Amino acid sequence: MILKIREIRTTTDINKECVVLEVVSKGNIKGHVLALDIFEHSRVTSNNMRHFVFPDQEVNIGDFVVVSTRYGHTSKQQNKDGSITYFYFWNLHYLICSRQNTVILLQTLETQKAKALV
Numbered sequence: 001m002i003l004k005i006r007e008i009r010t011t012t013d014i015n016k017e018c019v020v021l022e023v024v025s026k027g028n029i030k031g032h033v034l035a036l037d038i039f040e041h042s043r044v045t046s047n048n049m050r051h052f053v054f055p056d057q058e059v060n061i062g063d064f065v066v067v068s069t070r071y072g073h074t075s076k077q078q079n080k081d082g083s084i085t086y087f088y089f090w091n092l093h094y095l096i097c098s099r100q101n102t103v104i105l106l107q108t109l110e111t112q113k114a115k116a117l118v
Contacts, residue, residue, distance in 0.1 A: 002027045003065060005106050010097040014070045017095055019104060023063040029054040034067060035105040036096050052090050059086070069096050 007020040019034060034052040052067055055074075059065070064085040072089035079085060096102065 001025070001032075001106070001108055002029055002059065003032055003106060005104065006064070008097065008104060010095075012095070014093075014095055015068075017069040017097065019067045021065040021067070021106070023059045023061055023065065026060050028056060028058050029065065030056040031109045033107045033109060034090075035107060036102065050090070050092070050096070052088070054088070057086060060084075069094075 002023060002025045003021045004024050005019060006022040009016060009018050009020065011017050023029075032054040034054075036050045036052075054065070060083070062081070062083040064079075064083065065088065066085060067088045067090055069090050069092050071091045071093075072087070074089070075087045077085045077087070090096070096104070
């Protein structure tokens, strides 16, 4: 896995709530997914799951990826140490960690193909 969750910044301010991920292996973050759900009865339930699917983006070890809850536009920032922080937005109008037992999972997709059900 190229990414690991470093920190989940929870707050009552949607402009500050985010998930901070660290790049631990050089590669492309396409195919990584953050999944938000509720942990109930000793298991994760998927009735209310929300996903953030990462775009096609090459990253290097030491870079960071920040996924903010709020609305925003994808951007990146060069850090003093030469690493890059990539900013993505979940574009939600509510806090993701406002409920008890909230779980954020980082997953990778085995295949990057999708088929629409019609």
